[in-house]
Amino acid sequence: MPVFKTPFNGYSVRFSPFYESRLAVATAQNFGILGNGRVHVIDLAPSGPVINELIAFDTADGVYDVAWSESHDSVLVAAVADGSMKVYDTALPPQANPVRSLKEHAREVHGLDYNPTRRDSFLSASWDDSVKLWTLDRPTSLRTFREHAYCVYSVAWNPKHADVFASASGDCTVRIWDVREPGSTMIIPGHEHEILSCDWNKYDECLIATASVDKSIKIWDVRNYRVPVSVLNGHGYAVRKIKFSPHRRNLLVSCSYDMTVCLWDFMVEDALVGRYDHHTEFAVGVDLSVLVDGLMASTGWDELVYVWQQGMDPRAA
Amino acid sequence: MATTQSPLPNSNDDKPQAVSEVVQQANQVHQEATKQSVPASVFVNSEPIREDQVSNAVKFLSHPKVRGSPVIYRRSFLEKKGLTKEEIDEAFRRVPDSSPSSQPASLNQDGQATSSNVQTQAPIQTLQPVAAAPAGIVSSGIIARRQFHWYHAVSAVGLLAASGCGTALLIKKVIIPKLKLWVRKVVLEEENDYAKKIDSKPSLAEEAAAAAKAAAAAAADVAKASQEMLNSKNEERRRFEEFMNLMDAQMQEMKSMSNSIRKLEGQANSSGRTFYDHDDHRASASSTKQSYVNGKVDANLQPGRSSTPPASAEPPHPKSYMEIMEMIQRGEKPSNIREVNDMPPNPNQQLSNPRITPRTKPWESQNGPRQVLQSQTSAEGLIQNGVDNGLNYLVDDESSTPWWQRKNVRITEIENEDEVKAVGPYGVRTNEQPPVQRTWVPPQPPPVAMAEAAEAIRRPKSAPKETVMQEQLADDQSAARPSEVSDELQRITKMSESAGAVEVNGTGNSTVIQEQENSYEGN
Numbered sequence: 112m113p114v115f116k117t118p119f120n121g122y123s124v125r126f127s128p129f130y131e132s133r134l135a136v137a138t139a140q141n142f143g144i145l146g147n148g149r150v151h152v153i154d155l156a157p158s159g160p161v162i163n164e165l166i167a168f169d170t171a172d173g174v175y176d177v178a179w180s181e182s183h184d185s186v187l188v189a190a191v192a193d194g195s196m197k198v199y200d201t202a203l204p205p206q207a208n209p210v211r212s213l214k215e216h217a218r219e220v221h222g223l224d225y226n227p228t229r230r231d232s233f234l235s236a237s238w239d240d241s242v243k244l245w246t247l248d249r250p251t252s253l254r255t256f257r258e259h260a261y262c263v264y265s266v267a268w269n270p271k272h273a274d275v276f277a278s279a280s281g282d283c284t285v286r287i288w289d290v291r292e293p294g295s296t297m298i299i300p301g302h303e304h305e306i307l308s309c310d311w312n313k314y315d316e317c318l319i320a321t322a323s324v325d326k327s328i329k330i331w332d333v334r335n336y337r338v339p340v341s342v343l344n345g346h347g348y349a350v351r352k353i354k355f356s357p358h359r360r361n362l363l364v365s366c367s368y369d370m371t372v373c374l375w376d377f378m379v380e381d382a383l384v385g386r387y388d389h390h391t392e393f394a395v396g397v398d399l400s401v402l403v404d405g406l407m408a409s410t411g412w413d414e415l416v417y418v419w420q421q422g423m424d425p426r427a428a
Numbered sequence: 429m430a431t432t433q434s435p436l437p438n439s440n441d442d443k444p445q446a447v448s449e450v451v452q453q454a455n456q457v458h459q460e461a462t463k464q465s466v467p468a469s470v471f472v473n474s475e476p477i478r479e480d481q482v483s484n485a486v487k488f489l490s491h492p493k494v495r496g497s498p499v500i501y502r503r504s505f506l507e508k509k510g511l512t513k514e515e516i517d518e519a520f521r522r523v524p525d526s527s528p529s530s531q532p533a534s535l536n537q538d539g540q541a542t543s544s545n546v547q548t549q550a551p552i553q554t555l556q557p558v559a560a561a562p563a564g565i566v567s568s569g570i571i572a573r574r575q576f577h578w579y580h581a582v583s584a585v586g587l588l589a590a591s592g593c594g595t596a597l598l599i600k601k602v603i604i605p606k607l608k609l610w611v612r613k614v615v616l617e618e619e620n621d622y623a624k625k626i627d628s629k630p631s632l633a634e635e636a637a638a639a640a641k642a643a644a645a646a647a648a649d650v651a652k653a654s655q656e657m658l659n660s661k662n663e664e665r666r667r668f669e670e671f672m673n674l675m676d677a678q679m680q681e682m683k684s685m686s687n688s689i690r691k692l693e694g695q696a697n698s699s700g701r702t703f704y705d706h707d708d709h710r711a712s713a714s715s716t717k718q719s720y721v722n723g724k725v726d727a728n729l730q731p732g733r734s735s736t737p738p739a740s741a742e743p744p745h746p747k748s749y750m751e752i753m754e755m756i757q758r759g760e761k762p763s764n765i766r767e768v769n770d771m772p773p774n775p776n777q778q779l780s781n782p783r784i785t786p787r788t789k790p791w792e793s794q795n796g797p798r799q800v801l802q803s804q805t806s807a808e809g810l811i812q813n814g815v816d817n818g819l820n821y822l823v824d825d826e827s828s829t830p831w832w833q834r835k836n837v838r839i840t841e842i843e844n845e846d847e848v849k850a851v852g853p854y855g856v857r858t859n860e861q862p863p864v865q866r867t868w869v870p871p872q873p874p875p876v877a878m879a880e881a882a883e884a885i886r887r888p889k890s891a892p893k894e895t896v897m898q899e900q901l902a903d904d905q906s907a908a909r910p911s912e913v914s915d916e917l918q919r920i921t922k923m924s925e926s927a928g929a930v931e932v933n934g935t936g937n938s939t940v941i942q943e944q945e946n947s948y949e950g951n
Contacts, residue, residue, distance in 0.1 A: 128786070128787065129784050129786070129787070131830075131832075132830065132832070140762075140764065140765065141752050141762050141764070141765075142748075142749050142752060144749075144752050144753065144756060145752070145756060145761070145762060145765065146762060146764065146765045147765055147766060147768050155830070155832055157830040157831070158831075159831065160831055168770075169768045169770065170768060170770040171767075171768040171769070171770045181786055182782060182786065183779055183780070183782045184782050184783055184784045185780055185782070185783070186779055186780075191770075197770060197772075198772075198779075200777075200779055200780050202780035202783075203777070203780055206773065207773060207774065207777055208772075209770060209771075209772045210772055210774070210775075210777040210779060211772055211775065211777075212770070212771055212772050212775070227789055228792075230786055247779065250775070259504075260500050260501060260503070260504030261504075269471075270789065270791055271791075272471070275469075275471050282504045282507075282508070283508050284504075284507050284508060287471045289469070289471060289472075294513070295513070296469070296471050296472045296473070297471055297472060297473055298473075298507050298512065298513060300507055300508045300509070300510050313789070313790070313791040314791050317470055333470055333471055334470050337510070347743075348743040349743070357789060357790050357791065358790050368743040369743065393743070401789060401790065402787070403832060403833055404790075406832050406833075412749075418832065420832060420833075
């Protein structure tokens, strides 16, 4: 399984929705505390387990997240720690990049999500307690959603309802929003500690998973949100990111500060179905490919990006 | 419907009636439809307002200490307790608004209330109560518990001193004269007693009684006065303690204020960042001297929120992480940072035209044949695309299965559990994108090649979905399928000649099929 070494500490990795072998990696210098950032666009070589870098973009501040456009195959958006977002187009010559700089947040932008159904808009989650809605063709945001009392760490569009999204915040709640409504439509006080990540189930649009500093992942049904459907315990430290599988209804992947990436089947009694401990530092980013079933990638503060097939050892040659 | 057996003159009436009835029904249906569309959203709270929660919230909001906190924190606290938006709004409505009742120091509260929803950061909000010092609000009665300032402390101390002096004076003035009086009386009595002992015995007695009465009265007065003194002293002490507690709280807030200010300054000078670590980091960083990494949040968190990390220790940090944190706190900048200009050279740069039409998602593709057509055209576009589309391997004839798509037998074991769903996307996808299909080689297509036996076994037990899939496949590409299947066979045989790897896969897949069948039958 190939490995890609980044010069800076990894923060996020995302598969391209257009090209099976392409990924984007967000990295930040000095663990993201202070320093530059870099966005890598990498390709998996078809012949062997090798990863080649297609192009890299430098930023003045650390990059915390990256998202591929769902409408343009060569466009990606990067969330930068100085509160701005940069839009890159890999089909243009490198000197023409970035093509946009969207600066409205007052604090670090920590999460990005591109709308997979309508493909025209994306959301940014920031430490200034707000979420903003953007489209590629406008230089300013369309909407600002400000209700959280603390940093918003993650935001996720609902895969079936193009207007609904969820945001996870350090105020220990997850809010469900509808872009047609002025405020949040539902508040789920999911955990006693900060909620770092949330994601919708791709096959059941009412199921949402939340990952928290309390080391657990909870699955909620929005129709009955007082009690979680399932609680997944097993990580040794805070769970940093979760992602439901685009191919399997019950499968989700998580990465944690305990340096492992875990696979869960939440409908099963013994939910932990896989554990990968290939990272030697915090595992901070994980993603499952939409195009290739079972293909997953992870990155961490050990400056390595692994891409492997589910069931195989990421460190195998 | 209207009466059917109506005589002729009424038939004309029937018709408009029928028409109007039909219109009414249509309206009803329309109304029902619109009504249905509104509650159909499952992403909205549909619970009724719970009165007990609202009353608890009202009690919480009426607490004086809560009233001093920004509105956003009060809301956040209630949300974490599980109240819905409607319940929280109702509670806010019931409690007199964030401005306090009749304090002259209400200027502050107004400032707070208006600023709580403004985009200023949360820590800055609590700067305001400290900044706006209401002067000279010392009233002899109840001093505002929120408004707190140094003046109040000083005046409280002064008051206590004054009351102490007053007490002493009063005692001097009251007790000593009374004592003197009493002593004088006694002495006088003795003198008189000696002079007119016999005569004035009854008068002595009277006088003694009178003196005793006076003394008793004086003693009672003294006792009362001293009791009053004690009470007032206690009261003063109590108030003083209250003041001290509030002072402490304010001190804490001010400390955190100064922290955040320092942090902000630091940020402005780009000398560091408050790293909003999650609680894990915070505990470790606090081992060093109070760092602005701890940042604003600990003191300013909404009431009731525990700012301590989960019970077990925080994760071990990389050494260099701690080194960098310490460097930042000392004010040093790590040396590996360079000036990068990441601004767009042309902010109006046109995005390049997309070369690929978006693919449907696996969870969407179960919806119908329309997507099939769309993605077929996209697949054709794929073939025409030349360089740098990541699909160059199509041109290669050897090992046309990229390494990232070969699968373990182990994985397909997991597939068995939700085989029905798994077949769904595969089933449709193999149909959708013929050129890509070759590279997919998911476990299922070989079963397709192995044919009808698998289908025949599956079909009687299959869920309706699968049969629908089969029908779709049959409908859409009845002509193409045989050729695809034969292509598969050809390719597989070719690959087995060249590498032999696929054979392993093939056998692996065949065993998989057996397992699938077994598990399916077992289900």
